[in-house]
Amino acid sequence: MPRHIVCLTVDFDALSPFVARGLVSPSALSRGEFSLVGADRLLRLFKHHGVRSTWFTPGVEIDTYPDMARRVVDEGHEMAHHGYTHRPPNTIGRAEEESELVRGNEAIARLTGRRARGYRSPSWELSPQSIELLLRHGFDYESSLMGHDYLPYHARLGDVISADQPPRFGPPTRLVEMPISWTLDDFPHFEYLRLPNSLQPGLMSARAVMENWLDDFLYMVQTADWGVLTYTFHPFVIGRGHRIMMLERLIERMKEGGAVFLRMDEAVDEFLARRAAAA
Numbered sequence: 001m002p003r004h005i006v007c008l009t010v011d012f013d014a015l016s017p018f019v020a021r022g023l024v025s026p027s028a029l030s031r032g033e034f035s036l037v038g039a040d041r042l043l044r045l046f047k048h049h050g051v052r053s054t055w056f057t058p059g060v061e062i063d064t065y066p067d068m069a070r071r072v073v074d075e076g077h078e079m080a081h082h083g084y085t086h087r088p089p090n091t092i093g094r095a096e097e098e099s100e101l102v103r104g105n106e107a108i109a110r111l112t113g114r115r116a117r118g119y120r121s122p123s124w125e126l127s128p129q130s131i132e133l134l135l136r137h138g139f140d141y142e143s144s145l146m147g148h149d150y151l152p153y154h155a156r157l158g159d160v161i162s163a164d165q166p167p168r169f170g171p172p173t174r175l176v177e178m179p180i181s182w183t184l185d186d187f188p189h190f191e192y193l194r195l196p197n198s199l200q201p202g203l204m205s206a207r208a209v210m211e212n213w214l215d216d217f218l219y220m221v222q223t224a225d226w227g228v229l230t231y232t233f234h235p236f237v238i239g240r241g242h243r244i245m246m247l248e249r250l251i252e253r254m255k256e257g258g259a260v261f262l263r264m265d266e267a268v269d270e271f272l273a274r275r276a277a278a279a
């Protein structure tokens with residue numbers, strides 16, 4: 001019996017991605033503050049449609065907005081790790097990277113009573129030591145890589161990459177990779193962002209983006225008996241009225257197409273159970 005899983009994931013970034021980019025004016029921070037409005041709208045939408053989701057949340061946001069973080073957990077969603085601050089691991093060095101893992105897990109444990117099972121790196125950048133650190137700190141899955149669109153796989157450890165030789169791939173680990181894609185992320189499509197050396201125009205038509213997002217689901221349905229398609233939303237981006245309306249239409253269309261909405265930890269467990277049964 002075919003089974004097509006959809007993970008709606010929320011990166012609950014409020015002030016932290018702006019602070020991490022050095023954008024600390026009251027104007028910039030107010031953009032992040034809109035996350036509380038967006039998070040409320042997402043939670044009400046998910047409740048209305050019976051959708052369980054996963055919220056990758058920097059520890060600093062849990063400490064800044066404990067009431068909203070508590071509500072996410074109380075409403076049945078998974079709280080997962082997204083660093084403590086929002087600084088990407090490939091920019092901070094090994095010791096800081098490990099400290100971020102520890103502090104983020106402490107914030108999640110204060111909230112839920114247990115460490116996170118899943119990790120997603122800020123800005124989807126891993127360092128060469130990230131997989132090793134995630135294994136050492138007991139994570140079950142990772143969701144920052146793009147090696148497939150709808151099939152989970154096992155993250156490799158110890159790839160050797162050089163400019164003048166073919167790559168030497170390390171062995172797969174027990175860490176499950178739940179792949180993502182910029183095309184299934186709201187941020188590049190919608191968020192207008194001006195930095196000193198770059199401009200992200202964003203502000204796309206929500207209807208046009210929805211057609212792409214729906215077609216990726218329909219392609220999985222056409223081509224696979226089982227798969228997990230992961231979408232990534234930021235409350236301060238998707239939370240605007242016309243985008244929330246689009247997201248509701250997308251959920252309805254995917255339901256008509258037989259989508260099963262799961263938390264990412266649930267999808268990971270199903271992937272591992274299928275692997276075990278097939279072995």
Ligand SMILES: [Zn+2]
Nearest residue numbers: 011013122123
């Ligand atoms: Zn983020």
